[in-house]
Amino acid sequence: MTAWIGNFAAAALFLGLLGMGSERLVFWPFPSLDKIEVPASEAALSLVSLSLGTRRIGADLLFIRMLQYYGTPEFLEEKEEGGRAGEHEHHDADFGGGVYAELYPRAQRILSMDPSFRYAVLYAATALAFNLGRPEEATALLRSALDKDPRYWRYHYHLAAIAYQESREFGKLAGILAKIVDEERETPSMLKNMLAALYVKLGRLEEARRVYEMIRDSSQDPDYVRLAEKKLLLLEQAVPSQPR
Amino acid sequence: MIIWTIAKNSWVDQLRNRFYYLIILFGGVLLYVSLLVGVLAVEQELRVLLDLGLALIELLTLIAAIFVTTTSILREMERKTIYLILTRPVSRLQYLLGRFFGLLISVACAMALMGLVHLSVLLAKGWKFDLFYPLVLFYSLLKVWLICSLSMLLALYASSTLTAMSITLILWLLGHFGHEIAFLVKKSAGIKAALLQTVSYIMPNMTLFNLREVWQHPDFVFSWSVFGASVAYALLYSSACLFLSQRLFNSKEL
CATH class of the missing domain: 1.25.40 (Serine Threonine Protein Phosphatase 5, Tetratricopeptide repeat)
Incomplete structure (x- = not known):
């Protein structure tokens, strides 16, 4: 028994030292827990993603949900209740208009899960600035993305584009x-x-x-x-x- | 030589195991599901396919590996078939290592098979092959390697398949929480912080092998020294676990 405890303690010490050394080797560009803000409805998904070491999948699923949110016509249910059942707002030449108040927070959540998801940022920023008329939210999103990924030149150009659109x-x-x-x-x-x-x-x-x-x-x-x-x-x- | 013979037999034994095929089949089904999910991501289909596929390959291999590791030796002990091997001039260490390496070979084969299916789906969808892809799979294999040695130790210690499986899964999850535990350490103080820190050091550091999460990050730079250190970490960690397993196995009355 004593020998077994000795073996175990030696192995634990060895593994501890190994773990201490390994910490410096890890490249981990993701934000810490306190930077991730998720609503209760998405907490389970985020927790599973973090636990399994699959943050990118978490970001992917949040992105798909954002696409579905933005791709679903707003107020459709109210319209159908008002006697216009079956008449959908089709995506057309200038589609994407509306309010979609949740778009900005959803994009921020994706960014907090995976700061290198550039497409999602550009997608949401374009929709916010040019389709929904909320350049201030688009700018805030791009600035958050630039904080995490400062060398990505498309973000800078996108900010300039929003300024030209404004003027x-x-x-x-x-x-x-x-x-x-x-x-x-x-x-x-x-x-x-x-x-x-x-x-x-x-x-x-x-x-x-x-x-x-x-x-x-x-x-x-x-x-x-x-x-x-x-x-x-x-x-x-x-x-x-x-x-x- | 004896180790290799046991490893080969162990591998053949796995190939006869229906669970092994079930996992590979399930992998195929899940890869198909990831195709459907990928379609939902429209212009980011490739990214989703890549992420989901790599994660599923790793997780399915992990489940198979934990299941097989925790059951194989205990089952042989229960059925007394272990006597057939140990009554020959085979030491317990050789038996243990043979079983372990046999398991690793079967895990690597399952991973390679699923990787091939995944890769062909990606290439068919227009993905340009990246040399990091096999490396990501190799890192996943290192993770599974490490967790196999840990589950072998736990199976021998707990003498119960279910307990060993549960604890291994918990350790797997904790291993991915390295940065979150470090964050909690910063927020804590005194003995609580010291205890958390010590536990986090002893836990297997899975984030070290989480290449599939970072290889596409713009700031990621591959370094051979980090690669070598990661392989060394997996080797040393699993050696420590195997050492303890051997000590435990030696003290067992069969």
Whole structure:
């Protein structure tokens, strides 16, 4: 028995020293517990994610829930009760309008679970600034993201874009959005669609056509692909494209 | 040589185990489910597929490993089939190591199989192969390796499958809470803080092997020295557990 206790104590000491040394090796870019704010409804999900060491999955699931929230027409139930059952607000050219008061806190929660989830930040910031008319929330979200990921240049450009939108300098806004937008998967199709619509507004139809083509060819969002096809058809009718 | 023979037999034994196939089948089903969940993430489908797939592979392998480790030796002891081996010129240490390595081989095979399925799904979806992918799986294997040695120790100590399984799972969870425990230590004071700190050091540090959570982070830099230290940590930790297991096993009256 004494020998067994001695063995156990020696092993515990050894493991303790090992653990002490191992702590310095860990790269852990996630915020501590006190920085994570979740409502009661999402507490279980967050706890499971943290316990299993799967924060990224936690952020993924929160992101999917945010997409579902923002993709569901607001006040639909009230409308159906008012005798307009079956008449849905379809996602169309300028879809995404409404209030969606929960969008900002939801995006912040994703950021607290995974500070490197850039797409989610850009998606929510675009929706808040350009679709929902809440640039102050978009700015706050981008600033929180920049605190955690200061070298990501798209956040800086996005902040500039919001400033141009506020000062109604649409030419400059198009210029800065063009820098953010490319075929990378990190850029939400929503943002590309915004830029194309802006080009149309500014009468720069050829550039609009190019962006819509990019959405059609590279977007994974079928709604935006359909929308781009529709817009390209309209542009073709307005200004037939030159043979290349 | 004797260790290798026992390991090979142990591996073949696992291959005959229906539970092993069930886990792999379940892995396939879950990977299919992750495909459906991925669709919900629209433009982030690949990210979700990657995250869910890697985590599921790790968790399923973990469940299989804990189940097999805690049951195999105890079952042989209960059924007395262990005599067939130990009455030959095989030491208890050789038996233990053979069982352990056999288990590791079967875990690595299951992980590789599920990884291949997952990888083919990812590539079919347009993912560009990254050399970190096999490394992430290797780190998950290190985690399972470490937890296997721990569950073997607990199974021999507790002599009860259920108790050993439960404690191993709790240790697995605590191992992922390293930073959260460090946070609690900062918030505590006196003996409570010292106790928490000591326990956190003795717990297996699972965050060290949590490469799947950080490899895509923009600030992550791979370092061979950290890699070597992580492998050494897993080796030393499991060696300590195996040492204690051997001491326990030696003191048991079969």
